[in-house]
Amino acid sequence: MHQTTDATTSAVGFDHVFKAFVSQGRRGEPVLALQDVAFEARAGEFVSLVGPSGCGKSTCLNLLAGLDTPSDGTVSHRGSPVRGVNTAVGYITQDDNLLPWRSLRGNVELSLEFRGVPRRERRERAQELIDLVGLGGFEEHYPHELSGGMRKRGGIIRTLVYDSDVVLMDEPFGPLDAQTRVILQAELLKLWHRARPTVLFVTHDLVEAIALSDRILVFTANPGRVKREYTVDIPRPRDPFHIHDAPGFAELYDALWDDIRAEIGQAAR
Ligand SMILES: Nc1ncnc2c1ncn2[C@@H]1O[C@H](COP(=O)(O)OP(=O)(O)OP(=O)(O)O)[C@@H](O)[C@H]1O
Numbered sequence: 001m002h003q004t005t006d007a008t009t010s011a012v013g014f015d016h017v018f019k020a021f022v023s024q025g026r027r028g029e030p031v032l033a034l035q036d037v038a039f040e041a042r043a044g045e046f047v048s049l050v051g052p053s054g055c056g057k058s059t060c061l062n063l064l065a066g067l068d069t070p071s072d073g074t075v076s077h078r079g080s081p082v083r084g085v086n087t088a089v090g091y092i093t094q095d096d097n098l099l100p101w102r103s104l105r106g107n108v109e110l111s112l113e114f115r116g117v118p119r120r121e122r123r124e125r126a127q128e129l130i131d132l133v134g135l136g137g138f139e140e141h142y143p144h145e146l147s148g149g150m151r152k153r154g155g156i157i158r159t160l161v162y163d164s165d166v167v168l169m170d171e172p173f174g175p176l177d178a179q180t181r182v183i184l185q186a187e188l189l190k191l192w193h194r195a196r197p198t199v200l201f202v203t204h205d206l207v208e209a210i211a212l213s214d215r216i217l218v219f220t221a222n223p224g225r226v227k228r229e230y231t232v233d234i235p236r237p238r239d240p241f242h243i244h245d246a247p248g249f250a251e252l253y254d255a256l257w258d259d260i261r262a263e264i265g266q267a268a269r
Protein backbone atom coordinates (compact mmCIF):
# COMPACT_ATOMS: atom_id res chain seq x y z
CA MET A 1 0.00 0.00 0.00
CA HIS A 2 2.84 2.38 0.77
CA GLN A 3 4.60 4.15 -2.05
CA THR A 4 8.07 2.73 -2.08
CA THR A 5 10.98 4.73 -0.72
CA ASP A 6 14.28 3.17 -1.72
CA ALA A 7 17.16 2.91 0.71
CA THR A 8 18.87 6.02 -0.65
CA THR A 9 15.80 8.26 -0.31
CA SER A 10 14.69 9.44 3.09
CA ALA A 11 10.96 9.35 3.74
CA VAL A 12 11.19 12.81 5.27
CA GLY A 13 13.93 15.42 4.90
CA PHE A 14 14.53 18.84 6.44
CA ASP A 15 17.40 20.58 4.70
CA HIS A 16 18.54 23.84 6.36
CA VAL A 17 14.98 24.90 7.05
CA PHE A 18 14.18 28.36 8.39
CA LYS A 19 10.69 29.59 9.19
CA ALA A 20 9.81 33.14 10.17
CA PHE A 21 6.28 34.24 11.00
CA VAL A 22 5.18 37.84 10.73
CA SER A 23 3.11 38.31 13.82
CA GLN A 24 0.49 41.07 13.93
CA GLY A 25 0.82 41.39 17.69
CA ARG A 26 4.49 42.37 17.51
CA ARG A 27 4.21 45.42 15.29
CA GLY A 28 4.95 43.29 12.26
CA GLU A 29 8.30 42.05 13.57
CA PRO A 30 8.97 38.54 12.31
CA VAL A 31 9.19 35.69 14.82
CA LEU A 32 11.87 33.19 13.88
CA ALA A 33 10.33 29.82 14.71
CA LEU A 34 12.91 27.53 13.05
CA GLN A 35 16.59 28.28 12.46
CA ASP A 36 18.51 25.90 10.24
CA VAL A 37 16.62 22.72 11.07
CA ALA A 38 18.19 19.68 9.44
CA PHE A 39 17.22 16.06 9.92
CA GLU A 40 15.96 13.05 8.03
CA ALA A 41 13.67 10.15 8.85
CA ARG A 42 13.96 6.82 7.09
CA ALA A 43 11.10 4.73 5.79
CA GLY A 44 9.45 2.95 8.70
CA GLU A 45 11.26 4.96 11.35
CA PHE A 46 9.50 6.32 14.46
CA VAL A 47 11.01 9.69 15.34
CA SER A 48 9.93 11.93 18.21
CA LEU A 49 10.48 15.68 18.40
CA VAL A 50 10.82 17.04 21.93
CA GLY A 51 11.78 20.44 23.28
CA PRO A 52 10.50 23.43 25.21
CA SER A 53 7.18 25.02 24.40
CA GLY A 54 7.36 27.26 21.33
CA CYS A 55 10.52 25.65 19.88
CA GLY A 56 8.81 24.92 16.58
CA LYS A 57 7.83 21.24 16.79
CA SER A 58 4.32 21.79 15.42
CA THR A 59 5.72 24.11 12.78
CA CYS A 60 7.88 21.24 11.49
CA LEU A 61 4.81 19.03 11.12
CA ASN A 62 2.85 21.81 9.42
CA LEU A 63 5.66 22.32 6.90
CA LEU A 64 5.66 18.64 6.03
CA ALA A 65 1.88 18.67 5.69
CA GLY A 66 2.25 21.66 3.37
CA LEU A 67 0.05 23.84 5.59
CA ASP A 68 2.91 26.33 5.77
CA THR A 69 5.96 26.99 3.60
CA PRO A 70 9.57 27.36 4.77
CA SER A 71 11.11 30.85 4.61
CA ASP A 72 14.31 29.17 3.47
CA GLY A 73 15.57 25.63 2.96
CA THR A 74 13.68 22.56 1.77
CA VAL A 75 11.24 20.17 3.36
CA SER A 76 10.89 16.98 1.38
CA HIS A 77 8.69 13.92 1.37
CA ARG A 78 9.96 10.82 -0.45
CA GLY A 79 12.77 12.89 -1.89
CA SER A 80 10.56 15.60 -3.46
CA PRO A 81 10.08 19.09 -2.01
CA VAL A 82 6.67 19.59 -0.43
CA ARG A 83 4.72 22.10 -2.51
CA GLY A 84 1.15 22.90 -1.52
CA VAL A 85 -1.00 20.85 0.85
CA ASN A 86 0.49 17.39 1.17
CA THR A 87 -2.50 15.08 1.31
CA ALA A 88 -0.24 12.03 1.08
CA VAL A 89 0.69 12.29 4.77
CA GLY A 90 -1.61 11.43 7.65
CA TYR A 91 -1.93 14.07 10.39
CA ILE A 92 -3.22 13.35 13.89
CA THR A 93 -3.56 16.23 16.36
CA GLN A 94 -4.75 16.51 19.98
CA ASP A 95 -8.35 16.86 18.89
CA ASP A 96 -9.94 13.68 17.66
CA ASN A 97 -11.84 15.68 14.98
CA LEU A 98 -14.47 12.96 14.58
CA LEU A 99 -17.54 14.14 12.69
CA PRO A 100 -20.40 14.16 15.22
CA TRP A 101 -23.02 13.14 12.66
CA ARG A 102 -21.19 10.01 11.58
CA SER A 103 -20.95 6.73 13.46
CA LEU A 104 -17.56 5.41 14.52
CA ARG A 105 -17.54 3.18 11.43
CA GLY A 106 -18.58 6.10 9.20
CA ASN A 107 -15.75 8.19 10.61
CA VAL A 108 -13.12 5.48 10.17
CA GLU A 109 -14.23 4.87 6.58
CA LEU A 110 -14.18 8.57 5.71
CA SER A 111 -10.68 8.91 4.23
CA LEU A 112 -11.19 5.72 2.21
CA GLU A 113 -14.47 7.11 0.91
CA PHE A 114 -12.74 10.32 -0.21
CA ARG A 115 -10.21 8.22 -2.08
CA GLY A 116 -12.84 6.17 -3.85
CA VAL A 117 -12.10 2.84 -2.15
CA PRO A 118 -15.01 0.47 -2.89
CA ARG A 119 -17.55 0.01 -0.10
CA ARG A 120 -16.74 -3.60 0.70
CA GLU A 121 -13.00 -2.97 0.97
CA ARG A 122 -13.68 0.13 3.09
CA ARG A 123 -15.74 -1.93 5.46
CA GLU A 124 -13.09 -4.64 5.80
CA ARG A 125 -10.19 -2.23 6.31
CA ALA A 126 -12.09 -0.16 8.85
CA GLN A 127 -13.25 -3.24 10.76
CA GLU A 128 -9.72 -4.63 11.02
CA LEU A 129 -8.53 -1.49 12.79
CA ILE A 130 -11.68 -1.10 14.88
CA ASP A 131 -11.10 -4.63 16.20
CA LEU A 132 -7.36 -4.09 16.66
CA VAL A 133 -7.97 -1.23 19.12
CA GLY A 134 -10.78 -3.05 20.94
CA LEU A 135 -13.67 -0.98 19.60
CA GLY A 136 -15.55 -3.94 18.12
CA GLY A 137 -19.22 -3.64 19.13
CA PHE A 138 -19.14 0.19 19.02
CA GLU A 139 -19.16 0.53 15.23
CA GLU A 140 -22.59 2.17 15.10
CA HIS A 141 -22.02 4.49 18.09
CA TYR A 142 -21.75 8.21 17.47
CA PRO A 143 -18.81 10.21 18.90
CA HIS A 144 -20.90 11.63 21.78
CA GLU A 145 -21.67 8.05 22.85
CA LEU A 146 -17.95 7.18 23.20
CA SER A 147 -15.48 7.95 26.00
CA GLY A 148 -12.55 10.33 25.45
CA GLY A 149 -10.17 7.39 25.03
CA MET A 150 -12.49 5.67 22.56
CA ARG A 151 -12.86 8.84 20.50
CA LYS A 152 -9.10 9.22 20.48
CA ARG A 153 -8.71 5.64 19.22
CA GLY A 154 -11.32 6.40 16.54
CA GLY A 155 -9.41 9.51 15.44
CA ILE A 156 -6.13 7.61 15.23
CA ILE A 157 -7.45 4.66 13.25
CA ARG A 158 -9.38 7.00 10.96
CA THR A 159 -6.01 8.43 9.88
CA LEU A 160 -4.09 5.15 9.87
CA VAL A 161 -6.70 3.22 7.86
CA TYR A 162 -5.48 4.91 4.69
CA ASP A 163 -1.95 3.52 5.20
CA SER A 164 -0.05 6.74 4.43
CA ASP A 165 3.69 6.16 4.29
CA VAL A 166 4.25 9.12 6.64
CA VAL A 167 2.11 9.92 9.68
CA LEU A 168 2.46 13.14 11.69
CA MET A 169 1.26 13.08 15.27
CA ASP A 170 1.12 16.27 17.34
CA GLU A 171 0.68 15.45 21.04
CA PRO A 172 -2.08 13.00 20.15
CA PHE A 173 -2.54 11.80 23.73
CA GLY A 174 -2.24 15.25 25.34
CA PRO A 175 -5.64 15.59 27.00
CA LEU A 176 -5.95 11.98 28.21
CA ASP A 177 -5.44 10.63 31.73
CA ALA A 178 -2.17 8.83 32.50
CA GLN A 179 -3.57 5.27 32.39
CA THR A 180 -5.40 5.76 29.10
CA ARG A 181 -2.26 7.31 27.61
CA VAL A 182 -0.18 4.22 28.29
CA ILE A 183 -2.89 1.92 26.95
CA LEU A 184 -3.06 4.00 23.78
CA GLN A 185 0.74 4.02 23.45
CA ALA A 186 0.64 0.21 23.43
CA GLU A 187 -2.13 0.25 20.83
CA LEU A 188 -0.28 2.77 18.70
CA LEU A 189 2.77 0.50 18.68
CA LYS A 190 0.57 -2.40 17.52
CA LEU A 191 -0.85 -0.25 14.72
CA TRP A 192 2.59 1.00 13.75
CA HIS A 193 4.02 -2.53 13.59
CA ARG A 194 1.14 -3.54 11.31
CA ALA A 195 2.01 -1.13 8.46
CA ARG A 196 5.30 0.49 9.64
CA PRO A 197 4.76 4.05 8.41
CA THR A 198 7.38 6.69 9.12
CA VAL A 199 6.08 8.58 12.15
CA LEU A 200 7.03 12.08 13.30
CA PHE A 201 5.65 12.31 16.81
CA VAL A 202 5.56 15.51 18.89
CA THR A 203 5.33 15.08 22.64
CA HIS A 204 6.27 16.76 25.91
CA ASP A 205 6.31 13.38 27.66
CA LEU A 206 9.84 11.96 27.64
CA VAL A 207 8.74 8.53 28.89
CA GLU A 208 6.29 8.35 25.99
CA ALA A 209 9.02 9.41 23.54
CA ILE A 210 11.33 6.65 24.81
CA ALA A 211 8.59 4.00 24.80
CA LEU A 212 7.64 4.68 21.19
CA SER A 213 10.64 5.97 19.26
CA ASP A 214 13.60 4.71 17.29
CA ARG A 215 15.14 8.16 17.55
CA ILE A 216 14.44 11.27 19.59
CA LEU A 217 15.36 14.75 18.36
CA VAL A 218 15.78 17.38 21.06
CA PHE A 219 15.08 20.92 19.85
CA THR A 220 16.62 24.10 21.23
CA ALA A 221 14.46 26.80 22.73
CA ASN A 222 13.01 29.28 20.23
CA PRO A 223 14.23 29.67 17.54
CA GLY A 224 14.21 25.90 17.19
CA ARG A 225 16.90 23.75 15.66
CA VAL A 226 17.96 20.19 16.39
CA LYS A 227 20.21 20.33 19.42
CA ARG A 228 20.92 16.65 19.77
CA GLU A 229 19.57 13.31 18.63
CA TYR A 230 19.32 10.12 20.62
CA THR A 231 18.88 6.59 19.33
CA VAL A 232 16.61 4.49 21.52
CA ASP A 233 18.27 1.09 21.70
CA ILE A 234 15.53 -0.62 23.70
CA PRO A 235 14.55 -3.74 21.71
CA ARG A 236 11.13 -4.09 20.10
CA PRO A 237 8.43 -5.14 20.61
CA ARG A 238 8.28 -2.79 23.60
CA ASP A 239 5.92 -2.74 26.50
CA PRO A 240 5.03 0.86 27.43
CA PHE A 241 3.65 -0.39 30.77
CA HIS A 242 7.11 -1.50 31.88
CA ILE A 243 9.36 0.75 29.83
CA HIS A 244 10.92 2.16 33.01
CA ASP A 245 12.47 -1.25 33.67
CA ALA A 246 14.13 -1.52 30.26
CA PRO A 247 17.94 -1.48 30.27
CA GLY A 248 19.22 1.97 29.43
CA PHE A 249 15.91 3.71 30.17
CA ALA A 250 17.10 5.70 33.19
CA GLU A 251 20.28 6.96 31.53
CA LEU A 252 18.41 8.03 28.41
CA TYR A 253 15.67 9.74 30.41
CA ASP A 254 18.23 11.67 32.47
CA ALA A 255 20.19 12.75 29.39
CA LEU A 256 17.03 13.96 27.62
CA TRP A 257 15.82 15.78 30.67
CA ASP A 258 19.20 17.48 31.22
CA ASP A 259 19.16 18.71 27.62
CA ILE A 260 15.63 20.03 27.86
CA ARG A 261 16.14 21.59 31.28
CA ALA A 262 19.07 23.57 29.86
CA GLU A 263 16.87 24.81 27.02
CA ILE A 264 14.01 25.78 29.32
CA GLY A 265 16.58 27.74 31.35
CA GLN A 266 17.68 29.53 28.16
CA ALA A 267 14.10 30.33 27.22
CA ALA A 268 13.37 31.78 30.67
CA ARG A 269 16.40 34.11 30.55
N1 LIG B 1 0.79 31.02 12.43
C1 LIG B 1 1.68 31.62 13.24
N2 LIG B 1 1.82 32.95 13.26
C2 LIG B 1 2.73 33.56 14.04
N3 LIG B 1 3.58 32.89 14.85
C3 LIG B 1 3.48 31.55 14.88
C4 LIG B 1 2.54 30.85 14.08
N4 LIG B 1 2.67 29.51 14.32
C5 LIG B 1 3.66 29.39 15.24
N5 LIG B 1 4.14 30.61 15.57
C6 LIG B 1 5.24 30.88 16.49
O1 LIG B 1 6.32 30.03 16.14
C7 LIG B 1 6.96 29.51 17.29
C8 LIG B 1 6.91 27.98 17.26
O2 LIG B 1 5.56 27.55 17.44
P1 LIG B 1 5.17 26.00 17.47
O3 LIG B 1 3.70 25.93 17.71
O4 LIG B 1 5.70 25.34 16.25
O5 LIG B 1 5.98 25.48 18.74
P2 LIG B 1 5.84 24.09 19.53
O6 LIG B 1 7.21 23.65 19.82
O7 LIG B 1 4.96 23.14 18.80
O8 LIG B 1 5.13 24.60 20.87
P3 LIG B 1 4.24 23.77 21.95
O9 LIG B 1 5.14 22.72 22.50
O10 LIG B 1 3.89 24.83 22.97
O11 LIG B 1 3.04 23.24 21.22
C9 LIG B 1 6.25 30.14 18.48
O12 LIG B 1 6.97 31.29 18.86
C10 LIG B 1 4.90 30.52 17.92
O13 LIG B 1 4.37 31.62 18.61
